[in-house]
């Protein structure tokens with residue numbers, strides 16, 4: 494990214510820093526969003542990036558001994574929220590940098606050249622990302638084929654990676670790789686290496702740019718790796734590399750609510766205002782019961798996301814190991830990204846025909862938020878993992894579903910809300926995946942209800958809490974009814990045989 498030394502704001506007072514940052518983004522995105530050409534242009538201009546980065550938003554994810562603000566989750570989420578109030582792509586740029594590069598570097602980059610890297614982030618607006626996915630290995634990333642071998646302290650890494658956010662633009666990468674074995678096979682564990690694109694032997698060229706449909710400011714594509722890095726660039730796991738990767742990905746999933754928070758707040762504010770002002774038959778849209786229902790759903794999404802941010806602050810700091818917190822990480826990521834997509838759909842619908850303009854946040858949000866349901870674990874996979882983990886434990890403890898939920902630490906305080914429906918739920922680890930997906934969605938609803946309940950401890954609006962709990966009860970009820978009734982219908986082979994309607 495830009496190599497010039499940045500003009501910087503004083504960021505010692507965090508509230509002031511956020512207020513200045515928010516003001517800058519407001520002005521910048523009013524200009525950008527009113528110009529269709531800019532909205533569909535790929536990337537942000539150097540001038541726009543300089544205006545954004547002069548507030549040093551990424552200082553929140555840099556340790557204080559290196560001049561940063563010390564990686565406090567609350568501050569990281571606040572930066573993400575402030576950016577997402579104006580732009581999903583911008584918040585994703587910060588999400589990538591914070592959760593997928595700076596946090597793992599701070600925690601595991603024991604021997605990495607952190608001083609130089611942090612200096613470039615703080616003084617020159619540098620950017621970093623994470624390379625995991627490969628053309629043949631996306632959701633089954635652990636089978637990746639990018640490989641490394643080491644001779645005399647130099648590690649050679651070869652492979653292909655694709656769909657990395659900031660492809661061709663980032664200054665630094667964390668590259669995931671497996672060790673090449675002498676027998677030609679690959680080790681089971683995963684290693685992470687820091688690379689510096691400014692060093693020719695570490696440079697990772699973008700060999701094909703993808704035309705991403707949405708998230709225009711972010712560059713994606715196919716990256717070819719044939720690089721060499723000093724062994725000191727390898728991140729040092731506390732136990733295995735896979736646990737280090739899971740810790741990184743779980744912490745990242747727990748920071749998704751920061752990226753969703755501003756967007757959900759903006760959708761709620763703008764949609765409420767529109768519905769109040771839009772007259773149909775001489776009355777506002779709020780005359781319609783269904784519109785009221787949709788606005789209540791947006792308010793619940795806002796409340797759930799607030800509760801998730803609150804929970805994330807408690808459990809996802811870099812001082813904690815999140816590798817075993819899969820159920821919560823999956824719940825938070827899958828639920829909040831579904832909320833983003835649903836909110837974008839609702840906003841587009843309620844704005845009627847004007848919702849279909851590219852200048853409308855809702856219709857842009859549909860494409861911008863859609864990949865959040867796919868990357869860092871497709872949501873169906875995450876929901877089914879939630880249910881598999883619960884049913885495995887239930888079976889081990891010889892408990893029914895309702896007995897398990899009544900004693901499980903993440904649902905015990907709210908399980909009575911979901912009686913009697915959970916009393917009649919039967920579940921087993923060996924049931925079909927489609928049932929696990931539905932049960933996982935229901936379990937995640939209960940977990941989220943416990944987060945929402947805890948919001949009253951921070952004096953959050955009790956009416957919003959009550960409405961949201963009611964809405965979650967309804968949602969879990971619907972999901973469990975569907976779960977109980979689901980029959981297994983499989984696709985038909987050779988579906989084009991004898992299937993021409995016109996014959």
Ligand SMILES: Cc1cc2nc3c(=O)[nH]c(=O)nc-3n(C[C@H](O)[C@H](O)[C@H](O)COP(=O)(O)OP(=O)(O)OC[C@H]3O[C@@H](n4cnc5c(N)ncnc54)[C@H](O)[C@@H]3O)c2cc1C
Pocket residue numbers: 589622623624625626628629630631632633655656657658708864867868869870871873874877
């Ligand atoms: C906008 C965007 C940004 C991205 N950013 C990054 C990045 O910064 N770094 C990076 O390394 N990668 C990134 N990715 C890649 C992303 O993580 C992968 O695309 C994702 O893991 C899915 O992999 P795949 O595309 O190979 O899909 P596949 O693995 O082929 O899966 C396709 C679909 O099959 C279904 N499916 C797959 N597995 C299961 C399962 N176990 N159970 C049920 N259903 C399943 C899901 O519906 C899934 O979406 C990004 C992708 C996109 C689109």
